[in-house]
Amino acid sequence: MDNREIMERLRKYVGERNRVLVGWMVLWATAVILFLMTGRALQNATGESLQWFYYGLGCVLLFMASKRYFKKYAKIFAGDEVKGLDASVVLSETDFSDLMKTHAFDAGTYYGILMRRLLPLMAGSIAVLMVGGALQVTSLKMAGFAAGAMILFPAFACFLEWRRTAWRMTHAASATRILDGAIDSISLFVGIIAGCIAHVMIAMTPITYLHKVTLMKGFDQQVPVRFSTNAGILTVAFVVAVVLLSLMVTDLSRETLLSIWIKSRKWITIGLFVALFLTFGLLEYKMFNDHVRLTENDFVVKSGGREKAYDLNDVTNLRAYCKDDSLCLEVTFLDGVKVNVLGSVTEETKAWGERYYSDYNYAAELAEKLSERGIIGTLEDAEKLQKIVDGYDRECGEGFARMKELMIH
Amino acid sequence: MIEARNLSFGYGKLRMKKDFELRDVSLKIEPGYMSCLLGKNGAGKTTLLSLLYGTLVPKSGEVLWNGKPLNGRTLAEYRREVAYAGEDWCAECMTVDQNVEMLSILYPSFDRKYFDELMKVAGIGGIGGKVYETLSRGERVKTEISFLLARRPKILLLDEPLANVDPVFKVDVLELLQRGVAENETGILISTHLVDEISDVVDYVYVLEQGKLTQAGSRFEVLGEGEKNLRDLMK
Numbered sequence: 001m002d003n004r005e006i007m008e009r010l011r012k013y014v015g016e017r018n019r020v021l022v023g024w025m026v027l028w029a030t031a032v033i034l035f036l037m038t039g040r041a042l043q044n045a046t047g048e049s050l051q052w053f054y055y056g057l058g059c060v061l062l063f064m065a066s067k068r069y070f071k072k073y074a075k076i077f078a079g080d081e082v083k084g085l086d087a088s089v090v091l092s093e094t095d096f097s098d099l100m101k102t103h104a105f106d107a108g109t110y111y112g113i114l115m116r117r118l119l120p121l122m123a124g125s126i127a128v129l130m131v132g133g134a135l136q137v138t139s140l141k142m143a144g145f146a147a148g149a150m151i152l153f154p155a156f157a158c159f160l161e162w163r164r165t166a167w168r169m170t171h172a173a174s175a176t177r178i179l180d181g182a183i184d185s186i187s188l189f190v191g192i193i194a195g196c197i198a199h200v201m202i203a204m205t206p207i208t209y210l211h212k213v214t215l216m217k218g219f220d221q222q223v224p225v226r227f228s229t230n231a232g233i234l235t236v237a238f239v240v241a242v243v244l245l246s247l248m249v250t251d252l253s254r255e256t257l258l259s260i261w262i263k264s265r266k267w268i269t270i271g272l273f274v275a276l277f278l279t280f281g282l283l284e285y286k287m288f289n290d291h292v293r294l295t296e297n298d299f300v301v302k303s304g305g306r307e308k309a310y311d312l313n314d315v316t317n318l319r320a321y322c323k324d325d326s327l328c329l330e331v332t333f334l335d336g337v338k339v340n341v342l343g344s345v346t347e348e349t350k351a352w353g354e355r356y357y358s359d360y361n362y363a364a365e366l367a368e369k370l371s372e373r374g375i376i377g378t379l380e381d382a383e384k385l386q387k388i389v390d391g392y393d394r395e396c397g398e399g400f401a402r403m404k405e406l407m408i409h
Numbered sequence: 410m411i412e413a414r415n416l417s418f419g420y421g422k423l424r425m426k427k428d429f430e431l432r433d434v435s436l437k438i439e440p441g442y443m444s445c446l447l448g449k450n451g452a453g454k455t456t457l458l459s460l461l462y463g464t465l466v467p468k469s470g471e472v473l474w475n476g477k478p479l480n481g482r483t484l485a486e487y488r489r490e491v492a493y494a495g496e497d498w499c500a501e502c503m504t505v506d507q508n509v510e511m512l513s514i515l516y517p518s519f520d521r522k523y524f525d526e527l528m529k530v531a532g533i534g535g536i537g538g539k540v541y542e543t544l545s546r547g548e549r550v551k552t553e554i555s556f557l558l559a560r561r562p563k564i565l566l567l568d569e570p571l572a573n574v575d576p577v578f579k580v581d582v583l584e585l586l587q588r589g590v591a592e593n594e595t596g597i598l599i600s601t602h603l604v605d606e607i608s609d610v611v612d613y614v615y616v617l618e619q620g621k622l623t624q625a626g627s628r629f630e631v632l633g634e635g636e637k638n639l640r641d642l643m644k
Binding site: 001013014102105166 | 463466484489502511514515
């Protein structure tokens with residue numbers, strides 16, 4: 001039996017014993033999701049780009065995930081056999097670097113096996129990132145950066161763990177303790193900093209958003225507010241999930257593992273978070289792959305990940321109607337594409353926001369520009385819309401009045 | 410056979426033992442014989458055993474295994490043939506059986522039946538299901554020695570196995586070791602400062618004083634007819 005075979009058998013044994021240590025997978029998956037979010041220059045409610053923050057956080061999580069993966073196979077965790085014993089008597093875990101220093105342990109071969117077993121996951125994650133880049137879920141540039149991190153950080157974590165254990169095999173403990181402690185402290189420090197930044201964002205984003213909504217709805221009900229699915233709200237959900245997940249997977253104390261109830265709760269929580277990620281992932285995919293971006297005279301329509309720009313000359317029909325007490329404006333283009341440009345997946349440019357007082361004023365000006373091109377729009381649900389507009393201020397009313405003048409109703 | 414040639418070692422300036430230094434130690438350990446390393450506390454016994462086992466790297470000199478120098482590449486193979494009993498040899502949070510199951514993976518020559526037999530001989534046959542942390546000092550020593558002997562190593566290095574063990578346990582431990590020499594032709598180097606305990610069972614004696622080997626030879630050459638104690642040897 002050669003070294004490789006012996007180390008492989010040991011890996012299997014330790015892996016089976018420590019099978020409950022799944023936190024690294026959650027961190028890894030979270031890192032991949034964060035990397036997928038990096039390419040679109042996401043904006044939070046304060047308008048700041050988050051892509052490099054996500055990238056940095058993804059790198060930290062990836063490094064932590066990799067370290068946890070190697071640690072899973074480099075320590076012996078207390079199992080059910082210590083249940084019922086006095087907690088002060090029994091150690092919760094034994095580090096391989098301590099345990100193996102007096103045994104025929106080949107650290108190079110062992111960590112080589114562990115690294116090789118991680119390669120399919122690394123390749124799969126890189127493939128996901130590349131597909132994400134090709135489908136414009138993220139940019140190819142950021143996908144490339146993330147793929148680099150996918151190789152670099154696991155390899156770096158493997159190197160550190162291998163050297164730490166190998167060093168311990170032939171040297172006294174203090175140097176490795178200092179090295180390991182320093183690395184763990186640095187990663188923990190960076191993780192805490194990232195977590196703090198995330199917390200500030202969590203606190204700020206909904207406050208800013210709610211402030212905006214409250215101001216518009218509560219104190220100035222004269223202007224209609226169209227609910228726009230700002231990326232910020234999804235950002236909040238993701239960051240909350242990431243932070244909570246990070247907290248959850250760090251809760252691996254012996255007491256936690258010894259409790260069957262807590263073990264069950266752990267799996268349920270993981271399940272809920274996975275469901276949360278999937279739900280928000282789908283929502284976000286939908287949002288970023290089916291949306292309309294408005295400028296003064298142009299419409300950029302993204303459907304199924306493909307983006308196409310239209311101008312006023314491409315419009316063949318305009319239809320205004322009421323849905324859920326909101327104004328909808330359906331524009332038909334030359335190629336047959338129909339889109340509600342005032343829907344919930346619409347983004348406006350800053351110039352658009354400054355130019356138009358409300359959707360009604362925008363609709364009126366659009367109807368006017370199209371009528372100059374010989375296209376007369378139709379206005380449905382005029383009475384219903386009139387009742388709604390009556391609740392708003394004078395400028396909105398003027399916009400709607402102009403719409404009625406220009407459109408058939 | 411293990412051969413140490415002119416081994417020197419120091420712990421460096423930043424360590425607690427900065428004044429300690431092991432100087433030019435040379436010795437041989439051959440299969441089939443029991444040797445002992447005598448010395449007071451702090452004489453360098455543990456350091457020397459660690460150097461022989463490869464858990465420390467000498468500042469100068471070398472350790473040869475069957476004529477070949479010991480290095481990082483050959484360490485795992487070397488340790489399959491040479492066993493070392495010290496602290497932290499197994500996971501404290503696992504039971505004895507679980508530790509044996511896991512650690513025996515590393516040693517294809519491990520004989521489980523022989524291990525069980527040795528445990529029975531040592532009077533601790535029924536502790537397989539106990540968590541290692543909860544074992545007494547004596548039970549730990551006997552378990553470790555049983556495990557090491559069941560690996561059927563060529564050489565066994567023991568670092569003060571008789572310290573803090575009651576007299577009955579000491580007899581059991583020495584019986585186990587003698588069985589190892591007789592049945593497996595295992596060569597044993599046992600470090601201790603308890604001359605009386607081992608003077609009847611060892612073949613060779615090495616005396617270590619402040620990091621230097623001051624005496625070496627057969628039991629009769631160094632200890633005479635058993636009339637010398639450690640204080641006499643240190644004079």
